[in-house]
Amino acid sequence: MSFxxxxxxxxxxxxxxxxxxxxxxxxxxxLSTLFSLxxxxxxxxxxxxxxxxxMQLGGWQTGLAIRWQLNELSALLLLMTxxxxxxxxxxxxxxxxxxxxxxxxxxxxxxxxAALSSLxxxxxxxxxxxxxxxxxxxxxxxxxxxxxxxxxxxxxxxLLSLAASLCYLLGVALLYGHYGWLDVPQxxxxxxxxxxxxxxxxxxxxxxxxLKAALWPLHIWLPDAHxxxxxxxxxxxxALVVKGPLFMLYMIWSQLAGPELAVxxxxxxxxxxxxxxxxxxxxxxxxxxxxxxxxYSTVAQxxxxxxxxxxxxxxxDPALTQALFLFVxxxxxxxxSTFLAVGGNAAAVGW
Amino acid sequence: MSLVHWxxxxxxxxxxxxxxxxxxxxxxxxxxxxxxxxxxxxxxxMVTLSARTEPADGVLHALVLTGLVVAVSAxxxxxxxVARTLSEPT
Numbered sequence: 001m002s003f004x005x006x007x008x009x010x011x012x013x014x015x016x017x018x019x020x021x022x023x024x025x026x027x028x029x030x031l032s033t034l035f036s037l038x039x040x041x042x043x044x045x046x047x048x049x050x051x052x053x054x055m056q057l058g059g060w061q062t063g064l065a066i067r068w069q070l071n072e073l074s075a076l077l078l079l080m081t082x083x084x085x086x087x088x089x090x091x092x093x094x095x096x097x098x099x100x101x102x103x104x105x106x107x108x109x110x111x112x113x114a115a116l117s118s119l120x121x122x123x124x125x126x127x128x129x130x131x132x133x134x135x136x137x138x139x140x141x142x143x144x145x146x147x148x149x150x151x152x153x154x155x156x157x158x159l160l161s162l163a164a165s166l167c168y169l170l171g172v173a174l175l176y177g178h179y180g181w182l183d184v185p186q187x188x189x190x191x192x193x194x195x196x197x198x199x200x201x202x203x204x205x206x207x208x209x210x211l212k213a214a215l216w217p218l219h220i221w222l223p224d225a226h227x228x229x230x231x232x233x234x235x236x237x238x239a240l241v242v243k244g245p246l247f248m249l250y251m252i253w254s255q256l257a258g259p260e261l262a263v264x265x266x267x268x269x270x271x272x273x274x275x276x277x278x279x280x281x282x283x284x285x286x287x288x289x290x291x292x293x294x295x296y297s298t299v300a301q302x303x304x305x306x307x308x309x310x311x312x313x314x315x316x317d318p319a320l321t322q323a324l325f326l327f328v329x330x331x332x333x334x335x336x337s338t339f340l341a342v343g344g345n346a347a348a349v350g351w
Numbered sequence: 352m353s354l355v356h357w358x359x360x361x362x363x364x365x366x367x368x369x370x371x372x373x374x375x376x377x378x379x380x381x382x383x384x385x386x387x388x389x390x391x392x393x394x395x396x397m398v399t400l401s402a403r404t405e406p407a408d409g410v411l412h413a414l415v416l417t418g419l420v421v422a423v424s425a426x427x428x429x430x431x432x433v434a435r436t437l438s439e440p441t
Contacts (some may be wrong), residue, residue: 129421
């Protein structure tokens with residue numbers, strides 16, 4: 001657990017230091033991503049050798065404490081976050097002066113990494129809300145690095161992201177009102193013992209998360225925002241930021257939905273997933289701009305994630321869960337390289 | 352109708368007004384205020400739910416406080432963005 005904790009704290013401190021020493025920010029954040037990559041590998045190794053671990057932040061008793069859980073899944077996602085961040089930081093370090101990337105990129109990207117890592121580690125509904133907000137604010141600020149042309153897209157992204165967070169928060173408040181737990185494992189126990197009708201809460205949470213993850217039909221903000229951002233930022237947004245809410249959707253639906261509700265939800269996910277594949281692919285084919293095309297491809301690819309989630313809820317096959325997260329990993333790597341390649345091309349031809 | 356239901360009804364009305372303002376727009380300032388209304392609705396739900404027991408549930412109060420901090424920072428960020436939009440006509 002200590003390695004995982006350090007993998008969150010290192011980028012957080014790097015973000016603060018990078019704000020203070022703006023001249024050294026690039027090197028500092030680059031080193032911090034490499035260091036947190038090592039820490040994430042160590043955390044994964046710890047899980048493989050010593051098994052999963054949990055931690056109650058602040059040493060409070062269960063119910064008050066925010067629980068952090070390090071298991072195979074969260075360690076893998078932590079490693080993915082650190083790996084993508086170190087790849088993007090290496091690219092930006094070699095390119096940022098030529099590409100006209102603002103120095104503000106460095107502290108913001110480190111903050112993004114800290115927020116995302118703590119999202120993947122926590123299993124607490126309210127802590128998820130806080131990390132979601134951190135993630136959203138850092139992401140909007142990163143989109144704004146493009147300057148004037150990104151203002152409108154960033155504004156829309158911010159408003160929708162805040163509305164989505166509030167939707168999620170209302171769902172969390174109702175869920176807490178029903179059961180009195182914020183801790184996901186305890187909540188799952190309470191729901192299986194004494195289920196009450198918590199459909200409204202779950203649908204509110206789902207609507208908020210689907211808007212955050214840009215899942216069809218709530219993806220309208222994504223192509224503009226991702227295409228307007230500088231190339232390294234688009235890579236981070238498409239590869240990582242949309243995966244946070246997707247992970248939460250998986251955790252919440254697989255643990256907190258009763259058997260009947262899970263079947264209803266699975267049909268929704270299967271339907272919207274297929275529609276995302278068709279609509280996203282069609283829009284990607286029709287657009288003349290390279291970055292918008294890659295952004296629409298993210299919309300389409302997330303459809304696969306939704307399809308897998310729907311199938312998990314219907315068939316309860318552990319192999320499907322593995323498939324979902326292997327897909328998340330593969331998509332993160334592919335999308336990072338695509339966006340960085342588009343950015344490199346654009347820089348080479350002076351577009 | 353009990354007091355709890357009454358407050359929940361008010362919260363639902365606030366949420367509805369906020370949603371309407373957010374969707375209808377089109378002024379950015381109106382949308383930001385609408386978001387704050389929605390936030391107020393959520394906080395009202397939380398405070399109402401916490402008042403159902405005696406003594407009141409402290410966890411929900413802590414959540415409201417944290418939520419307020421988040422709402423203030425998000426609003427400040429959004430307003431800064433609006434100021435920049437106005438100063439740099441595209």
